[in-house]
Amino acid sequence: MTSAQAAEGPTKTAPRKHSWSLRTRIVAALAFTVILLSGTIAAIGLTSLQASLIQQLDGGLRALSSRVMVTSGMTGPDTPGGPGGDLVQLIDGPGVASGAVLVHVDASGASGVLLEEDFSTKQLSAEQLTAITSGWSDTPTRNITPGDGLGDYRFHIEQRGGVAMIVGLPLASVEQTISSLGINMALVAIAGCLVFGFLAAWYVRHELRPLEKVADAAEGIAETPLERGEVHLQHAEEPGPNAAGEVTRLVSGFNSMIDQVTQAFRARHDSEEKVRRFVSDASHELRTPLASIRGYSELTRRMSLELPKDAEYALGRIESESVRMTDLVEDLLLLARIDEGQELTSQPVDLTTLVSDAVNDAAVAGPDHEWLFDPEQNGAGAVTVTGDPARLQQVLVNLLANARIHTPEGTTVSVSLSEDTNWATVCVHDDGPGIPAEQLPKLFERFARGDASRTRATGSTGLGLAIIDAIVGAHGGELRVTSEPGDTSFIVRLPKK
Ligand SMILES: Nc1ncnc2c1ncn2[C@@H]1O[C@H](COP(=O)(O)OP(=O)(O)O)[C@@H](O)[C@H]1O
Ligand SMILES: [Mg+2]
Structure with missing residues (x-):
């Protein structure tokens, strides 16, 4: 079945739902960049700090190692034998940090001590000794986790003949410094990103407000019936003096377009008005002569009985056509009056x-x-x-x-x-x-x-x-x-x- 509607509205494209606004996009892109940037800076900072702390630790390790070597009398490359004194005496010297570990390895086996926090010493377990003494290659310094209550350690090895002296210092302080600095940096970065996000959202919103006004004005125009009648189109609000150049250009371009369109609609409305007034006046003026034509033709047809057949037919035609024309004129007049918005009674x-x-x-x-x-x-x-x-x-x-x-x-x-x-x-x-x-x-x-x-x-x-x-x-x-x-x-x- 087909149907026709009295008035067909303008076809509108529905706004796409779920698409991000320009403001959200800009803020999201800025936030993403800031997060990426601060993440990279934090990663580089933490890595280089860790490297320099480990370098420091390695310095300490080497110093401790040479002191132990000197004290134990293992100075020359071929100096044989074990430590000059026992391990406890070697490690319990001035300036040795708590947590330091000393291990001595020779043909008879490995033995090791740990300097505890209260500067007492403790023998290392067999399990810890195995972890510390195995897996050494060319590098004299490496990280090992001895286990059995000891965390991550940095060890340095010195070998003379068949004897090896391994000293170790805990990595805990390095790890603690890095992790607490990492947490602090993350907190500062999160807070910074939030503050930045809010500021950016506010700023972008502020800068884009004139565009929203343009969109509002355009939507208003889309909802205005433009087919006929007088058309009033709203300008977009002018942006402030500090608005961005592009925005000012867009708004003023939009407003001058509205002026042009309004002028065109006004011209159309004026000419419609003229035509309407002309139709209304003309039909009004035509009513009287038409009534006369109709009246006289009817009168003549009735009065003259001896009219020839042709003339009577012609008079009949004049009469019926004038009736048709009167109907047309009445219809035109009525339409013109309704168009003029003549008040209906209510x-x-x-x-x-x-x-x-x-x-x-x-x-x-x-x-x-x-x-x-x-x-x-x-x-x-x-x-x-x-x-x-x-x-x-x-x-x-x-x-x-x-x-x-x-x-x-x-x-x-x-x-x-x-x-x-x-x-x-x-x-x-x-x-x-x-x-x-x-x-x-x-x-x-x-x-x-x-x-x-x-x-x-x-x-x-x-x-x-x-x-x-x-x-x-x-x-x-x-x-x-x-x-x-x-x-x-x-x-x-x-x-x-
Ligand atoms: N009930 C109907 N059945 C068939 N055609 C119709 C009907 N009503 C209207 N029409 C068609 O619609 C046209 C327009 O109608 P209208 O505006 O009243 O003008 P008019 O009746 O003066 O021709 C008619 O000419 C006719 O072709
Ligand atoms: Mg009809």
Whole structure:
């Protein structure tokens, strides 16, 4: 089924949902850059700090190692034997930090001591000794985790002959410095990013506000009906003197575009007004001469009985054409007046009686059609709307005249009336041949006619539906049509208040 709407609104592209606003994008990109940058700086800082702390530790280790070597008498490359004194004496010297470990390895096996926090010494377990003495390659310094209560250590090895002296210092302080600095840096970075994010969001919002105003103004224009009448388009608010150059350019470009468009619409409105006034004046002026032509031709035809047949026919034609022209002029005048926005009267109208009378009149005018209307169909209550009774009557007369004129004899025309809380609906249905689908979209336009040769003879002006549409529109209602062969409905919806 095809349908035509009284007024087709401008086609709008729905805004895409779920797409990030420009503001969010800019802030997200800035925040991402800041996070990446601070992450990189923190990583580089921590790595180089760790390297320099380990270098320091290695220095300490080497110093401790050479002192142990000297004290133990293992100075020369070929100095044989074990430590000069026992390990406890070697490690428990001045300046040795607590946690230091000393391990001695020779052919008879490995032994080692740990300098505890209270500077007492403790023998290392076999498990710890295995971890410390195994896995050495060329490098004299490496990290080992001896386990069994000892954390990560840095060890340095010195070998003389078949004897090795390994000294170790705990990595705990290095690790602690790095981790606490890392945590501090992360906290500062998070706080910094948050503050930066808020500031950036505020700043970007502030800078983009004029663009939002432009978008608001553009949306306002998209919602303004531009098809006819006087058009008022809103300018976008001018940005402040400190706004970015591009924004100022955009806003002023937008506003001058609005000025141009407004001027064009004003020119169109003025010329529409002129045409309307001309049509209104011309039809008004034509009424009197037309009435005279009609009157005189009728008079002459009645008075002169001896007129030749041809002259009588000609007078009859003059009379019928002047009637048709009077109808056309009346329709044009009415349309011009509705277009001018001439006030409709506003009073309660009993639609049931109005429809009932109109159907009865139509039945008299078209006795060869079947006319159906049951005023009782919705129960006893009358349907009432607020509006102009004369104009509403014209709507019904035009619709019923169409159903009579544009359908063949024997067609059934059924009229129904219904209402809900806010709307009253009149439907005029006929089972005639229907309206061609290609004609439907332009049906309510002025001078829209189907088969001109067929309808012209029957007093068709092509203005009937345009008038209905204008009257219904002026009442705040809507006119719709659906049509296919054998099933044509014109539906008028009128607001009750
Ligand atoms: N009930 C109908 N059945 C078939 N065609 C119709 C019907 N009503 C209107 N039309 C078509 O719509 C055209 C426009 O109608 P209208 O504006 O009233 O002008 P007019 O009746 O003066 O021709 C008609 O010429 C006719 O072709
Ligand atoms: Mg008509």
